[in-house]
Amino acid sequence: MSERQRIVSGMRPTGPLHLGHYFGVIANWVRLQEEYDCFYFVADWHALTSEYADPTRTKGFVPGLVKDWIASGLDPEKCSIFQQSMVKEHAELNLLLGMFTPLGWLERCPTYKDQKEQLAQKDLNTFGFLGYPVLMTADILMYKPCAVPVGKDQLPHLELTREIARRFNHLNDTDLFPEPADMLTEECKLDGLDGRKMSKSYGNSIMLSEPIEEILPKVRGMKTDENRLRKSDPGDPNVCNLYPYHKLMTDPARLPEIREGCRNATWGCVDCKKVLMESLEAFLGPLQERRAACTDDMVRDILAAGNAKARAFAARTMDEVRQVLNFDF
Numbered sequence: 001m002s003e004r005q006r007i008v009s010g011m012r013p014t015g016p017l018h019l020g021h022y023f024g025v026i027a028n029w030v031r032l033q034e035e036y037d038c039f040y041f042v043a044d045w046h047a048l049t050s051e052y053a054d055p056t057r058t059k060g061f062v063p064g065l066v067k068d069w070i071a072s073g074l075d076p077e078k079c080s081i082f083q084q085s086m087v088k089e090h091a092e093l094n095l096l097l098g099m100f101t102p103l104g105w106l107e108r109c110p111t112y113k114d115q116k117e118q119l120a121q122k123d124l125n126t127f128g129f130l131g132y133p134v135l136m137t138a139d140i141l142m143y144k145p146c147a148v149p150v151g152k153d154q155l156p157h158l159e160l161t162r163e164i165a166r167r168f169n170h171l172n173d174t175d176l177f178p179e180p181a182d183m184l185t186e187e188c189k190l191d192g193l194d195g196r197k198m199s200k201s202y203g204n205s206i207m208l209s210e211p212i213e214e215i216l217p218k219v220r221g222m223k224t225d226e227n228r229l230r231k232s233d234p235g236d237p238n239v240c241n242l243y244p245y246h247k248l249m250t251d252p253a254r255l256p257e258i259r260e261g262c263r264n265a266t267w268g269c270v271d272c273k274k275v276l277m278e279s280l281e282a283f284l285g286p287l288q289e290r291r292a293a294c295t296d297d298m299v300r301d302i303l304a305a306g307n308a309k310a311r312a313f314a315a316r317t318m319d320e321v322r323q324v325l326n327f328d329f
């Protein structure tokens with residue numbers, strides 16, 4: 001077995017990934033695969049907690065998500081990529097951990113209350129939705145990772161994971177489950193095209209798989225520094241919605257010229273957008289080539305190999321869990 005420390009993270013298949021996902025999460029995953037033994041998985045059971053009314057839709061997003069990951073630079077030779085529902089041990093551990101989880105911990109979880117309010121159009125008064133953090137705990141503890149790379153929104157779940165691990169260990173007089181640390185992904189500084197948070201539901205995103213011809217008109221319509229009404233007005237890159245895109249995708253050597261041009265009003269937002277279009281094309285081009293080269297058959301093979309690796313690991317953990325709980329007749 002590898003000497004490297006292990007990390008685990010997952011993502012729900014709820015649609016194609018956009019630039020916000022890339023710079024907020026995936027770029028970090030790609031870096032981490034060089035240093036850690038990484039288990040990255042498609043959390044398709046988790047998607048069902050809120051999308052239970054439309055399971056076929058969720059299933060349809062699975063291959064696309066894997067393709068987006070491969071396009072972004074995840075390398076199945078370096079990390080294990082698998083599908084949650086194909087490693088049934090997660091369900092067994094979920095069931096067992098549920099026995100040790102006080103209801104109050106789940107009811108008090110801030111994401112539980114928030115999500116129920118935000119998704120008021122869906123009926124989330126379900127057992128499965130309340131149990132979301134228990135299933136997530138099973139996903140994580142199964143691989144006994146040192147840490148879990150996630151965004152800030154997931155921290156309450158990770159706190160519960162540690163609490164459940166501690167309670168399981170304490171009640172069973174064992175140290176089977178280590179408490180995984182947070183590995184906070186630096187927050188993505190990219191807002192949507194209209195200046196609001198980038199989100200599929202706002203229609204203000206650029207998808208990784210979106211044809212460049214469709215992206216260009218969107219860039220032309222992007223919101224810039226609102227105080228800059230005429231080209232002769234000086235702008236401020238620090239408040240402009242466009243500049244963060246340049247910082248992430250434009251050749252750093254060009255950034256001073258862009259900043260000064262904006263501040264001195266020697267070039268306009270149209271010039272600035274033209275450069276950004278070139279940058280986007282240069283950034284997304286190779287990514288989309290990799291995506292196009294990743295066929296459905298390849299996705300199947302990647303998942304089959306990753307599932308097998310995850311299953312082998314999960315089987316060992318479950319042997320230990322059953323032993324601790326005296327289910328090993």
Ligand code: TRP
Nearest residue numbers: 008009010011012043046136139
């Ligand atoms: N809850 C996570 C999200 O919505 C997805 C997820 C499920 C996850 N299981 C996990 C993330 C285990 C990290 C580890 O983004």
